[in-house]
Amino acid sequence: MGTRTLHVEHLPEQRYGRRYVWQLPVRLSHWINFLSLLALFLTGLYITFPQLAPAGEPSQHFVMGRMRQIHFAAGQIFLVSFLWRVYWFWMGNNYARSGFPFVWRAAWWRDLVRQAMAYLHLRRGNVHLGHNALGGLMYTVFVIGLGWGQIFTGLALYSESNPGGFWDHLTGWVIPLFGGSFRVHMWHHLFAWGFLVFAILHIYVVLFDSHQYRNGLLSSIVSGFKFYEEGDLDHDSWVS
Amino acid sequence: MGLEATLVPRIVEAMDKKPRIPVIWLHGLECTCCSESFIRSSHPVAQDVVLNMISLDYDDTLQAAAGFQVEEIRKRIMKEYAGEYLLAVEGNAPTRDGGVYCTVGGDTFLNILVETAEKAKAVVAWGSCASNGCVQAARPNPTGAKPVKDLIPHRAVINVPGCPPIAEVMTGVLTYILTFGTLPELDRQGRPKMFYGQRIHDKCYRRPFFDAGQFVEAWDDEGARKGWCLYKMGCRGPSTYNSCSTFKWNNGVSFPIGSGHGCIGCSEENFWDNGPFYQRLSNVVVPGIESTPDQIGKTLTVLAGAGVAAHFGSYMVRRGINAAKKEKPVPSAPEKEGGDQ
Ligand code: HEM
Ligand code: SF4
Numbered sequence: 001m002g003t004r005t006l007h008v009e010h011l012p013e014q015r016y017g018r019r020y021v022w023q024l025p026v027r028l029s030h031w032i033n034f035l036s037l038l039a040l041f042l043t044g045l046y047i048t049f050p051q052l053a054p055a056g057e058p059s060q061h062f063v064m065g066r067m068r069q070i071h072f073a074a075g076q077i078f079l080v081s082f083l084w085r086v087y088w089f090w091m092g093n094n095y096a097r098s099g100f101p102f103v104w105r106a107a108w109w110r111d112l113v114r115q116a117m118a119y120l121h122l123r124r125g126n127v128h129l130g131h132n133a134l135g136g137l138m139y140t141v142f143v144i145g146l147g148w149g150q151i152f153t154g155l156a157l158y159s160e161s162n163p164g165g166f167w168d169h170l171t172g173w174v175i176p177l178f179g180g181s182f183r184v185h186m187w188h189h190l191f192a193w194g195f196l197v198f199a200i201l202h203i204y205v206v207l208f209d210s211h212q213y214r215n216g217l218l219s220s221i222v223s224g225f226k227f228y229e230e231g232d233l234d235h236d237s238w239v240s
Numbered sequence: 241m242g243l244e245a246t247l248v249p250r251i252v253e254a255m256d257k258k259p260r261i262p263v264i265w266l267h268g269l270e271c272t273c274c275s276e277s278f279i280r281s282s283h284p285v286a287q288d289v290v291l292n293m294i295s296l297d298y299d300d301t302l303q304a305a306a307g308f309q310v311e312e313i314r315k316r317i318m319k320e321y322a323g324e325y326l327l328a329v330e331g332n333a334p335t336r337d338g339g340v341y342c343t344v345g346g347d348t349f350l351n352i353l354v355e356t357a358e359k360a361k362a363v364v365a366w367g368s369c370a371s372n373g374c375v376q377a378a379r380p381n382p383t384g385a386k387p388v389k390d391l392i393p394h395r396a397v398i399n400v401p402g403c404p405p406i407a408e409v410m411t412g413v414l415t416y417i418l419t420f421g422t423l424p425e426l427d428r429q430g431r432p433k434m435f436y437g438q439r440i441h442d443k444c445y446r447r448p449f450f451d452a453g454q455f456v457e458a459w460d461d462e463g464a465r466k467g468w469c470l471y472k473m474g475c476r477g478p479s480t481y482n483s484c485s486t487f488k489w490n491n492g493v494s495f496p497i498g499s500g501h502g503c504i505g506c507s508e509e510n511f512w513d514n515g516p517f518y519q520r521l522s523n524v525v526v527p528g529i530e531s532t533p534d535q536i537g538k539t540l541t542v543l544a545g546a547g548v549a550a551h552f553g554s555y556m557v558r559r560g561i562n563a564a565k566k567e568k569p570v571p572s573a574p575e576k577e578g579g580d581q
């Protein structure tokens with residue numbers, strides 16, 4: 001039945017607890033995503049606006065070639081990390097699923113409005129173990145949505161250098177879908193900006209929340225543990 | 241054509257002995273650049289194709305006869321060679337207002353096209369007009385022009401895009417059909433794989449400069465003189481499927497990139513709407529927003545930054561006010577207000 005408030009059932013005077021929220025695969029995927037997206041964003045920028053024009057024979061340089069190589073390698077790493085996280089959505093603990101937009105549940109909508117209002121009114125809001133509904137929605141749009149968009153457009157572009165190859169069979173259909181290869185480039189480029197927008201919002205909200213809640217939010221993506229207080233919201237029961 | 245050398249005798253035999261295929265070549269909304277290209281083919285020579293390989297029974301621009309006489313011929317071919325004749329279409333049909341914006345011999349081109357396609361053995365769409373719509377289907381497309389594949393959706397259409405297509409590609413497609421009696425293998429967009437299987441960029445002789453990172457940055461700079469890659473000048477080679485960088489044009493003389501101009505992607509869908517031609521990023525992403533992906537992205541980034549700054553600013557102001565209201569400033573822990581638990 002949706003959100004459950006926490007009751008600490010140890011010693012009566014004990015108001016605080018600690019819970020293992022982010023399992024290792026979640027934390028690993030988070031940091032691999034961070035590193036690969038950083039590399040993808042920077043090399044992607046170079047691919048669009050190659051600034052370097054070293055003089056001399058072309059055989060002496062391989063700048064664009066190297067950037068594309070790094071971009072494609074980072075793309076594959078991101079892909080694996082992303083698919084791994086999708087797998088862990090099913091296999092992990094309930095917190096691994098807490099970001100899902102449970103749009104068919106009234107409790108989800110209540111939490112969404114409550115959390116949005118708390119931010120707008122500059123209120124402290126509720127500590128959630130797992131994600132709150134607003135945070136979950138943000139990850140769904142910016143990480144899952146953009147991630148798939150970027151993976152499909154990126155792999156379709158990648159497939160072009162080997163017509164009839166593996167990726168062509170798997171993702172080549174994306175090109176006619178967007179109205180030609182050129183438009184796939186344009187969308188891939190636009191989506192890349194989405195990750196920057198996400199980074200700004202994500203980092204701000206995390207800093208703001210951890211300052212407000214003081215529940216070990218920041219360190220939880222390294223250690224996996226979050227602290228809670230009696231009355232905080234637990235999402236452990238949302239999916240079970 | 242990517243055929244083995246052992247198949248050459250078969251092609252020679254086909255060109256010598258096979259009965260000539262009747263061809264009806266229609267012209268709709270177009271500029272005739274496809275025909276202009278076609279008659280300049282050198283392998284095989286165009287007159288060989290027209291006189292020995294096919295029987296060009298109807299072609300508005302090349303036929304000697306005129307008027308009712310030729311419309312009569314078209315009707316006769318459609319009846320006598322039902323299921324055998326090849327329909328070649330140059331140009332496309334406007335569909336708005338019943339197709340009145342292009343009429344031939346008193347009927348709309350739309351009707352003529354649909355009617356002639358009915359009993360054709362195969363339909364070949366010459367050029368970007370017939371394959372993708374080209375300029376007359378570019379925004380805002382006032383006449384509702386549509387490419388051939390959209391007008392006869394139940395028929396398989398061989399798309400031979402390009403503005404115009406390379407002459408040898410056009411005659412090559414006909415040679416293939418004549419030789420093997422079947423259609424060449426087509427890709428997802430209905431283009432013969434043997435001519436449209438790879439991008440200009442993959443066979444471009446300037447590609448080493450691309451990989452090295454040596455780019456022309458202005459039409460008269462050092463790089464332009466040295467023949468560096470035209471990527472930063474908006475070259476569409478990386479997203480254009482065609483044979484220009486292999487076959488070249490006019491019997492192998494040159495092609496746009498060889499002459500110092502970027503590829504404009506003339507054989508690609510929507511190439512007019514993907515402009516401006518001379519910049520890497522175009523204005524096409526979101527319909528109705530005339531901005532490059534970069535302008536959209538920067539705007540969103542600035543908005544996100546401003547939102548964050550506004551939130552943080554008002555939070556700090558509010559904290560200051562709260563602290564001032566209390567006689568004794570609150571200790572560092574922020575007050576808990578979430579009253580709706
Ligand atoms: C996930 C897998 C990804 C793959 C397989 C991939 C692949 C590609 C490919 C093949 C290109 C075209 C390179 C060329 O034109 O030669 C490209 C360009 C680019 N990529 Fe990715 N990419 C991926 C993810 C990303 C991500 C996550 C970002 C941004 C955060 C990104 C940003 C860019 C940018 C900005 C360009 C330049 C686009 C242009 O202007 O043509 N890519 N990518
Ligand atoms: S000139 Fe155009 S097609 Fe040739 S390598 Fe440069 S970008 Fe590619």
